[in-house]
Amino acid sequence: MERLDAAQARDHLEMIDRILSQSQPRLCSGGEYFVVWGIAGALITLIGHLAGAGLAAAGVLWCIPAVLVASVIFSVVRGRQKRQAVTRSSLVQREFFNVLVVTLGLAVIVDIAVFRIFPGIAGAAIWSVAEAIVLLYIGLHGNRRAQIGGSLIVVSLIVANFAAENAAAYVLAAGMLIGFAGFGLAELIAHD
Amino acid sequence: MDELLLSKVRLGVVAELLDFDWVAFSELARSLNVSNGNLGAHMSKLLDAGYVEEEKSFVNRRPLTRYRLTNRGRDAFSTHVSQLQALLKAAT
Numbered sequence: 001m002e003r004l005d006a007a008q009a010r011d012h013l014e015m016i017d018r019i020l021s022q023s024q025p026r027l028c029s030g031g032e033y034f035v036v037w038g039i040a041g042a043l044i045t046l047i048g049h050l051a052g053a054g055l056a057a058a059g060v061l062w063c064i065p066a067v068l069v070a071s072v073i074f075s076v077v078r079g080r081q082k083r084q085a086v087t088r089s090s091l092v093q094r095e096f097f098n099v100l101v102v103t104l105g106l107a108v109i110v111d112i113a114v115f116r117i118f119p120g121i122a123g124a125a126i127w128s129v130a131e132a133i134v135l136l137y138i139g140l141h142g143n144r145r146a147q148i149g150g151s152l153i154v155v156s157l158i159v160a161n162f163a164a165e166n167a168a169a170y171v172l173a174a175g176m177l178i179g180f181a182g183f184g185l186a187e188l189i190a191h192d
Numbered sequence: 193m194d195e196l197l198l199s200k201v202r203l204g205v206v207a208e209l210l211d212f213d214w215v216a217f218s219e220l221a222r223s224l225n226v227s228n229g230n231l232g233a234h235m236s237k238l239l240d241a242g243y244v245e246e247e248k249s250f251v252n253r254r255p256l257t258r259y260r261l262t263n264r265g266r267d268a269f270s271t272h273v274s275q276l277q278a279l280l281k282a283a284t
Contacts (some may be wrong), residue, residue: 004198004276016203019208
């Protein structure tokens with residue numbers, strides 16, 4: 001049986017320290033998901049508002065499930081592609097994706113199935129809250145862009161609350177576009 | 193001490209996998225600066241001991257082999273590091 005002396009033990013521990021300090025797993029890769037879901041959230045909010053206010057034909061409401069389905073299909077297909085090709089994926093990244101799926105998944109369910117309790121603009125606000133949770137969670141792990149994006153969405157929620165009734169949807173949509181999709185775009189630019 | 197982790201390469205592999213879900217064989221060889229043949233032999237021993245899991249697939253018709261640490265490997269690493277620290281402490 002091999003034995004280690006103190007010098008070898010020190011050498012092995014130093015190697016472990018070096019590897020762990022260099023690993024620095026990235027919390028998130030895949031800015032495209034944020035871009036897609038940020039745009040989808042804003043589009044759904046605007047379509048719902050325009051149809052509700054009578055500024056667009058009620059038929060445009062059918063665009064909402066279409067946007068949702070397209071976003072889900074994109075996410076699943078892209079997720080499979082990335083999962084197959086990735087050579088190094090961190091545990092933190094997996095945890096982050098779990099938070100993303102659970103939070104946004106819950107928001108979709110609430111918006112679709114709990115529409116009597118959260119009608120109209122309340123559904124959009126739920127979506128904004130979900131997006132803010134995802135970004136602020138990433139922000140807690142030190143991502144400055146996510147902190148800014150999440151804060152912008154929170155600000156949009158507060159501004160929407162005090163804005164004129166017919167302006168609230170535009171404010172929330174802007175928060176989703178700038179905060180969520182903007183964060184995704186910034187991530188894509190930063191890591192390319 | 194865990195004899196399997198007395199090898200610097202195998203210990204390095206486990207440390208590399210610690211914070212990651214999956215890491216490709218090529219990434220491990222590059223990070224640890226070892227040849228494919230050398231790393232392959234060490235990975236076989238870690239696989240046999242149940243310290244790592246292996247996943248083989250094809251991406252763009254090229255083979256991709258990835259590894260991740262099992263709970264058994266994580267526990268073994270944790271115990272081994274404690275023993276290394278104890279050894280160092282005893283010597284100083």
